[in-house]
Amino acid sequence: MTLLSYLFRRLVGFLAVMIGISIITFGLSHLVPADPAVVAMGDHASNEQIEAFREKYGLNKPVPEQYWIYVTNLLQGDLGISLRTRRPVAEDLRNFFPATFELSLTALILSILIGIPAGVISATARNRLPDHIVRIASLIGGSVPIFWLGLILIGFFYGRLGWLPGGARIDSFIPPPPEVTGLFTVDSLLAGDYKALWSSLHHLFLPALALGYFSTAIIARMMRSSMLEVLNNQYVLAARAKGLNQRTVVWRHAARNALIPTVTTIGVTFGSLLSGAVLTETIFSWPGLGRYATYSATSLDFPAVMGVTLLAALVYTLTNLVVDLGYQWLDPRIRHG
Amino acid sequence: MVETLAAPTQSRRRVWRRSPLTVAGLALIAILALTALSAPLLAPADPLKQVLSSRLDPPSAEHWLGTDQLGRDILSRMIYGSRISLLIGVVVVGLAASVGTFVGLVAGYTGGWLDEALMRLTDVFFAFPALILAMAISGALGPSLTNAMIAIAVVSWPVYARLVRAQVLSLREREFVEAARSLGASGERVVWQHILPNTLAPLLVQASFDMGGAILSAAGLSFIGFGTQPPTAEWGVMISEGRNYIATHSWLSLFPGLAILLTVAAFNLIGDGLRDALDPRLRGTG
Numbered sequence: 001m002t003l004l005s006y007l008f009r010r011l012v013g014f015l016a017v018m019i020g021i022s023i024i025t026f027g028l029s030h031l032v033p034a035d036p037a038v039v040a041m042g043d044h045a046s047n048e049q050i051e052a053f054r055e056k057y058g059l060n061k062p063v064p065e066q067y068w069i070y071v072t073n074l075l076q077g078d079l080g081i082s083l084r085t086r087r088p089v090a091e092d093l094r095n096f097f098p099a100t101f102e103l104s105l106t107a108l109i110l111s112i113l114i115g116i117p118a119g120v121i122s123a124t125a126r127n128r129l130p131d132h133i134v135r136i137a138s139l140i141g142g143s144v145p146i147f148w149l150g151l152i153l154i155g156f157f158y159g160r161l162g163w164l165p166g167g168a169r170i171d172s173f174i175p176p177p178p179e180v181t182g183l184f185t186v187d188s189l190l191a192g193d194y195k196a197l198w199s200s201l202h203h204l205f206l207p208a209l210a211l212g213y214f215s216t217a218i219i220a221r222m223m224r225s226s227m228l229e230v231l232n233n234q235y236v237l238a239a240r241a242k243g244l245n246q247r248t249v250v251w252r253h254a255a256r257n258a259l260i261p262t263v264t265t266i267g268v269t270f271g272s273l274l275s276g277a278v279l280t281e282t283i284f285s286w287p288g289l290g291r292y293a294t295y296s297a298t299s300l301d302f303p304a305v306m307g308v309t310l311l312a313a314l315v316y317t318l319t320n321l322v323v324d325l326g327y328q329w330l331d332p333r334i335r336h337g
Numbered sequence: 338m339v340e341t342l343a344a345p346t347q348s349r350r351r352v353w354r355r356s357p358l359t360v361a362g363l364a365l366i367a368i369l370a371l372t373a374l375s376a377p378l379l380a381p382a383d384p385l386k387q388v389l390s391s392r393l394d395p396p397s398a399e400h401w402l403g404t405d406q407l408g409r410d411i412l413s414r415m416i417y418g419s420r421i422s423l424l425i426g427v428v429v430v431g432l433a434a435s436v437g438t439f440v441g442l443v444a445g446y447t448g449g450w451l452d453e454a455l456m457r458l459t460d461v462f463f464a465f466p467a468l469i470l471a472m473a474i475s476g477a478l479g480p481s482l483t484n485a486m487i488a489i490a491v492v493s494w495p496v497y498a499r500l501v502r503a504q505v506l507s508l509r510e511r512e513f514v515e516a517a518r519s520l521g522a523s524g525e526r527v528v529w530q531h532i533l534p535n536t537l538a539p540l541l542v543q544a545s546f547d548m549g550g551a552i553l554s555a556a557g558l559s560f561i562g563f564g565t566q567p568p569t570a571e572w573g574v575m576i577s578e579g580r581n582y583i584a585t586h587s588w589l590s591l592f593p594g595l596a597i598l599l600t601v602a603a604f605n606l607i608g609d610g611l612r613d614a615l616d617p618r619l620r621g622t623g
Contacts, residue, residue, distance in 0.1 A: 148594030155590075159584025274466040275466040275467055
């Protein structure tokens with residue numbers, strides 16, 4: 001199968017999944033027991049206002065037609081109005097997305113930087129102390145409640161030691177950098193504002209650590225097991241037989257090949273990062289999509305919750321698509337059937 | 338004869354020596370189950386009883402794990418909390434595995450358009466980050482323990498459907514299935530009597546990992562207010578209630594969090610052990 005036809009097939013699949021996602025979010029917003037028009041317009045709205053809202057979102061029409069109106073609105077970027085912030089949901093998502101993206105990306109980078117070497121060291125030192133340490137740390141990482149870990153980190157590093165901040169994206173006395181990307185670290189670098197850069201890195205560290213621990217554990221486990229398989233291959237033996245030193249054999253020959261299955265794992269863990277962001281952001285008062293979703297859900301703000309759900313599904317599906325393509329690029333032997 | 342008598346003891350010893358961690362996981366879950374079953378006997382106090390004169394007491398001989406902001410005994414609340422956590426694990430995994438297995442059997446055995454449609458449906462569910470969809474579902478249904486369990490089951494079934502379908506596809510062509518068919522067994526009989534029992538092993542591995550996953554997700558939902566509601570003694574609720582005291586009275590959140598960590602780790606260890614036992618190639622690589 002050529003790359004082009006594979007791409008085409010994946011894109012069709014992607015569209016089908018997006019349609020499915022829209023049906024589910026549409027169905028969920030109809031599960032809510034209250035009348036959405038009354039909830040949206042508030043207690044003080046007149047009957048005419050409620051009727052006008054019903055008309056606009058087609059709530060007085062048959063369900064298939066309502067779905068059609070919903071999808072048409074979605075395609076025009078109209079995700080409805082948030083009942084809590086009274087702003088268009090799409091605008092809220094745009095405002096809150098960079099904070100979540102910066103946090104998840106930092107968590108992912110941390111987990112790759114720690115998880116991959118940990119997996120390699122664990123495999124090369126199999127059944128010795130470093131291996132035991134990595135395996136226990138991975139077991140804890142795969143089992144620890146992320147919100148609890150966040151709390152403990154705050155309690156210790158902020159409450160007891162006072163070394164790191166316990167919440168927010170930047171110190172309150174430092175003005176945020178002028179917005180270009182919405183990522184405080186990148187924007188402060190672009191503006192040459194090193195005070196803001198230092199402060200935002202300081203604020204990122206604990207939440208990224210808490211959020212990234214789970215993916216670090218998964219990546220380390222995956223890297224360890226694929227290294228163990230690779231280390232037994234003929235070409236590794238050949239490399240050793242050639243007299244190459246251990247470091248070259250492990251890092252240049254074995255680790256590069258062991259990376260291939262790990263890349264897929266990294267893609268899958270991205271979904272867990274998005275889920276984890278909901279909990280981490282709530283604990284660290286991180287003004288991102290996760291906290292927005294939690295606040296919206298507690299105040300029964302369904303357009304906002306569905307907006308976040310849709311966006312998260314879109315980002316997750318796109319990431320997996322990119323990872324699959326990356327997989328093909330990393331290992332040209334793989335032919336997708 | 339001697340050999341047959343000796344074999345079980347030997348293999349038990351071998352299991353213990355080869356994977357002491359799996360045995361430790363099993364032991365932890367056994368202790369947890371016993372604790373949950375005999376909670377009224379074990380708990381030193383009523384988990385809901387407020388004693389305002391002993392608010393925020395640190396761990397002591399009287400209150401082994403201290404008291405919370407309303408003077409409730411933390412150990413008693415944790416003991417009762419184990420009931421909810423185990424209930425969540427069993428109900429969620431039971432629901433998800435039953436629905437997923439049924440869908441997987443139907444998809445794999447019938448094939449064709451139905452298979453294609455069901456598998457695309459699992460694709461859609463896989464596209465949602467689990468906790469976000471669970472939050473949306475329990476938000477829509479209203480926050481409660483039952484709705485949280487339904488929500489987590491809804492996001493967990495597709496993995497069983499895929500697993501069972503893959504098993505069915507490979508088993509369908511095997512000789513013993515063909516033999517059953519040629520002996521005149523109906524499709525239904527082939528599926529229930531011959532195929533299903535052979536899919537159980539990988540299901541068991543998945544289920545033990547998911548027990549931990551379900552407990553984690555439910556605690557997370559409770560923490561943000563979408564699962565069990567206070568004042569019920571549930572570990573996620575307890576962590577949430579201790580949130581404002583983390584720097585000064587850390588025991589409020591510390592102990593319930595440790596309980597979740599140990600329980601989930603125990604289920605993960607059992608899952609690892611089962612997976613290794615079923616696929617010896619993986620032994621020690623996980």
